[in-house]
Amino acid sequence: MSDLAPAVRDHIQRLAYPVTEAAELIGVSRSQLYELFSTGEVTSVKIGARRLVRHEALVAYLDRLEADRV
Numbered sequence: 001m002s003d004l005a006p007a008v009r010d011h012i013q014r015l016a017y018p019v020t021e022a023a024e025l026i027g028v029s030r031s032q033l034y035e036l037f038s039t040g041e042v043t044s045v046k047i048g049a050r051r052l053v054r055h056e057a058l059v060a061y062l063d064r065l066e067a068d069r070v
Contacts, residue, residue, distance in 0.1 A: 015055055016045065022053035026062060036061070 004012070017025065023033040033053075036042040041064075043057045 013055065016052035017055070017058075019044070019051055019053065022058060026058055 019033055020030055023030045026033075028036075033042065037044055037051075042053065042061045044051050044053045046052075
């Protein structure tokens with residue numbers, strides 16, 4: 001993706017994020033996110049040694065939190 005022009009790169013939505021970045025995106029610590037993995041509240045995928053969190057998993061988690069508040 002680094003070969004793309006900056007204007008194009010800004011319009012591409014990432015499909016998955018590393019754990020640290022995913023935690024920052026939803027405003028929790030890395031350890032809190034790992035707890036969410038262990039309880040099944042947020043899902044992740046492993047590619048080799050890397051754990052990635054799909055964009056949809058973050059959105060779904062936040063949607064469930066919002067629905068529980070109503």
